[in-house]
Amino acid sequence: MLPNVQPMTPLTLTASTLVTATGRGLGPVLQALRERRSGLKPCDFEDVTLKTYIGRIEGLEDFSLGNELERFDCRNNRLAWLGLQQDGFMVAVAEAKQRYGAHRVAVVMGTSTSGILETEHAYQARDLAGSLPAWYTSRYRYTHNMFSLGHFVRACLGLRGPAMVVSTACSSSAKVFATADRLLRAGLCDAAIVGGVDSLCLTTLYGFSALQLLSASPCRPCDEDRDGLSLGEAAGFALLEPSTYVSRRGAVALLGYGESTDGYHMSHPHPEGAGAIRAIRDALDRAGLQPSDIDYVNLHGTATRVNDAVEDKAVSSIFGRTTPCSSTKGWTGHTLGAAGITEALISVLCLKHGFLPGTLNCERIDPTLRSWILRANDVRPVRRILSNIFGFGGNNCSLILGTLQ
Amino acid sequence: MKVGIQGIGLLAAGLEGWCASRAVLAGTEPFGPVAVPDPEAALLPSNERRRSSDCVRWALHVAQEAIAQSGLDPREVPTVFASSGGETGVLDTLCRTQAMPERVVSPTLFHQSVHNTASGYWGIATTCQQSSTALSCYDDSFAAGLLEAITFVCVEQRPVLLVAYDLAVPAPLSEARPIAIGFAVALVLVPPSDSSLASMYLRLEEAHQDEPTGLVDPALEQVRQNNPAARSLPLLSAIAAGRSQSIRLSLLDSQQLVLDLDP
Numbered sequence: 001m002l003p004n005v006q007p008m009t010p011l012t013l014t015a016s017t018l019v020t021a022t023g024r025g026l027g028p029v030l031q032a033l034r035e036r037r038s039g040l041k042p043c044d045f046e047d048v049t050l051k052t053y054i055g056r057i058e059g060l061e062d063f064s065l066g067n068e069l070e071r072f073d074c075r076n077n078r079l080a081w082l083g084l085q086q087d088g089f090m091v092a093v094a095e096a097k098q099r100y101g102a103h104r105v106a107v108v109m110g111t112s113t114s115g116i117l118e119t120e121h122a123y124q125a126r127d128l129a130g131s132l133p134a135w136y137t138s139r140y141r142y143t144h145n146m147f148s149l150g151h152f153v154r155a156c157l158g159l160r161g162p163a164m165v166v167s168t169a170c171s172s173s174a175k176v177f178a179t180a181d182r183l184l185r186a187g188l189c190d191a192a193i194v195g196g197v198d199s200l201c202l203t204t205l206y207g208f209s210a211l212q213l214l215s216a217s218p219c220r221p222c223d224e225d226r227d228g229l230s231l232g233e234a235a236g237f238a239l240l241e242p243s244t245y246v247s248r249r250g251a252v253a254l255l256g257y258g259e260s261t262d263g264y265h266m267s268h269p270h271p272e273g274a275g276a277i278r279a280i281r282d283a284l285d286r287a288g289l290q291p292s293d294i295d296y297v298n299l300h301g302t303a304t305r306v307n308d309a310v311e312d313k314a315v316s317s318i319f320g321r322t323t324p325c326s327s328t329k330g331w332t333g334h335t336l337g338a339a340g341i342t343e344a345l346i347s348v349l350c351l352k353h354g355f356l357p358g359t360l361n362c363e364r365i366d367p368t369l370r371s372w373i374l375r376a377n378d379v380r381p382v383r384r385i386l387s388n389i390f391g392f393g394g395n396n397c398s399l400i401l402g403t404l405q
Numbered sequence: 406m407k408v409g410i411q412g413i414g415l416l417a418a419g420l421e422g423w424c425a426s427r428a429v430l431a432g433t434e435p436f437g438p439v440a441v442p443d444p445e446a447a448l449l450p451s452n453e454r455r456r457s458s459d460c461v462r463w464a465l466h467v468a469q470e471a472i473a474q475s476g477l478d479p480r481e482v483p484t485v486f487a488s489s490g491g492e493t494g495v496l497d498t499l500c501r502t503q504a505m506p507e508r509v510v511s512p513t514l515f516h517q518s519v520h521n522t523a524s525g526y527w528g529i530a531t532t533c534q535q536s537s538t539a540l541s542c543y544d545d546s547f548a549a550g551l552l553e554a555i556t557f558v559c560v561e562q563r564p565v566l567l568v569a570y571d572l573a574v575p576a577p578l579s580e581a582r583p584i585a586i587g588f589a590v591a592l593v594l595v596p597p598s599d600s601s602l603a604s605m606y607l608r609l610e611e612a613h614q615d616e617p618t619g620l621v622d623p624a625l626e627q628v629r630q631n632n633p634a635a636r637s638l639p640l641l642s643a644i645a646a647g648r649s650q651s652i653r654l655s656l657l658d659s660q661q662l663v664l665d666l667d668p
Contacts, residue, residue: 005561006561103611103659103660112519112520116496116500119496119500119578119581120500120503122500122581123500123501123503123504124503124504126504126577130576130577131577131580132577132578132580132581136581137580137581140581140582141543141581141582144581145489145541145543145582146488146489146490146491146520146541146543147489147541147542147543147546150541150542151543154657160611160657160659160660161659161660162549162552162609162656162657162660163542163549163657164540164541164542164549164552164553165540165541165542166538166539166540167491167519167520167521167540167541168519168520168521168524168537168538168539169519169520169521175538178536178538179538179540179553181560182553182556182557182560183552183556185556185560186406186555186559186560188552188556188609202503202508203496203499203500203503203510203515203518206502206503206508206510206515207499207510207512207515207516207518209510210509210510210511210512210515211512211515211516212512259483259536259537259538260534260535260536261524261525261528261533261534261535261536261537262528262534263480263528263529263531263532263533263534264528264529264532265529266516266517266522266525266526266529267516275534278534391519391521392516392519392521392525393519393521393522393524393525393528393537393539394525394528394529395521395524395525395537395539
């Protein structure tokens with residue numbers, strides 16, 4: 001039985017910012033999309049010897065967080081800090097704080113691995129008795145604990161509203177939109193900062209390698225010969241306000257979302273895409289839209305054999321072959337817990353600039369796929385986009401973003 | 406916001422199951438912590454149970470107890486899983502592996518390392534395909550989970566299963582996070598109805614001069630302070646005693662969740 005989902009009031013994305021391997025800030029990310037310039041490079045992360053490509057953000061090794069933020073210093077929070085500095089985001093949040101009061105602005109962040117790299121380093125630095133170094137133990141709370149990112153963003157922005165970190169593997173920073181909508185509708189805040197940050201670490205590189213899901217070349221979503229994903233890292237944030245407060249014709253808003261689980265397997269998607277279908281249908285119902293109202297689908301499109309095939313089953317069962325679809329993982333890599341916000345904000349760029357990114361690195365479209373897979377970039381007006389994110393634990397989330405009419 | 410509580414699951418040393426623990430929680434029997442046997446988590450298929458983590462078995466065990474009491478079909482109930490550190494035992498093993506010259510990671514352990522592992526296994530065990538959120542808010546993870554679950558119930562007008570758990574953190578990670586005892590609790594929260602065990606109003610207040618609600622029994626209070634999931638104890642104690650009480654849970658440094666319990 002499908003859940004009874006009621007249409008929602010759109011939430012305006014009043015401000016947003018994004019850092020991926022393709023660029024720091026929305027402008028550079030847009031330029032890379034238009035120029036079809038990938039951020040993926042042969043893996044040069046720390047001492048990792050895996051033969052794979054990664055979307056590493058340059059410069060994270062070259063600075064540290066100082067002063068009152070020093071205790072938060074780790075790769076994940078440095079990346080969060082870098083994200084917060086772009087696109088005038090801090091100014092927009094300061095204005096919202098002025099408007100509503102610091103305790104009326106919520107912070108809902110998503111990450112899958114938080115600052116685990118610190119713990120990996122600390123385990124490598126254990127003493128002869130097996131104890132962890134003091135520089136680590138006193139800072140675990142601010143670096144690796146799953147809430148660290150939420151704590152850090154709240155501290156950076158000087159906010160005092162409700163806060164939490166959602167961690168549902170790859171769907172984490174898509175689900176933050178849903179949690180923020182609930183907090184707003186329940187009247188527990190007037191605005192919300194949503195977002196996600198995930199950074200490279202040994203656990204995910206060696207873990208995905210162990211699952212034999214890493215490609216030795218830059219990932220090729222939807223390609224006949226695709227052979228796995230490329231890992232990336234990213235930070236993205238958005239300021240959400242109910243469109244009843246701030247509504248401007250042409251402003252980009254969250255129109256709907258759908259959340260579901262597969263109830264099938266920890267790391268294999270449901271073979272018929274049942275959970276994915278449920279998430280997409282709920283997103284359409286919340287937005288009060290029909291499939292034909294959607295102009296473009298930003299696929300999860302990780303470039304693993306199974307993901308792309310199962311996602312195609314789900315998407316084509318709803319959209320047939322009439323809605324253009326593509327994956328942008330060829331630019332950014334799979335940014336895991338940051339994939340939701342990354343692809344939501346890429347969708348915002350598509351809406352604002354009237355273009356669709358063709359699937360990068362897809363040379364020959366897998367002939368068994370039934371959806372309309374875009375290979376080349378396309379310039380056209382775009383009003384509504386569906387973005388899919390599916391994660392381990394069979395955790396799915398679909399978002400619908402659109403321009404307010 | 407008002408919700409009903411229609412089922413409770415509980416597991417900790419000296420608190421083995423909600424029904425068995427009511428007298429202790431109500432203060433009419435003494436609290437005597439004894440080692441907890443490995444939870445049954447009977448819902449898990451035996452092959453999954455064998456390779457599942459302690460977190461998964463504890464979380465599923467209390468979830469099953471709560472959902473059975475509620476009489477609801479688990480396939481119809483969205484879930485919220487709240488834990489400060491999640492799969493700390495699995496993370497300890499993975500970080501040990503990363504410190505070895507050959508980083509040979511077990512693929513099974515890797516997919517069990519995510520914060521939503523218990524959520525995923527609950528879905529596998531029940532074939533539930535509803536929304537499931539896994540979250541953290543450090544020491545206030547139970548309060549944050551309650552916030553997510555109650556807003557879900559009120560906004561969507563549907564029952565939600567909340568499961569909060571943190572297990573003892575293994576050495577050497579325990580030097581950074583000294584959680585010494587395991588604790589898991591599950592609540593089935595529903596739109597207000599007559600069939601509930603209790604109902605409560607939730608409101609969010611700015612940080613208050615009143616301290617978060619504690620417990621009278623010093624040994625139970627120690628459990629509450631040691632384990633983030635055990636921050637649920639004042640609520641459980643009031644329900645067990647059938648007390649009308651306002652319970653304050655801290656939510657970060659700036660806010661408190663106030664639960665006005667109406668048994």
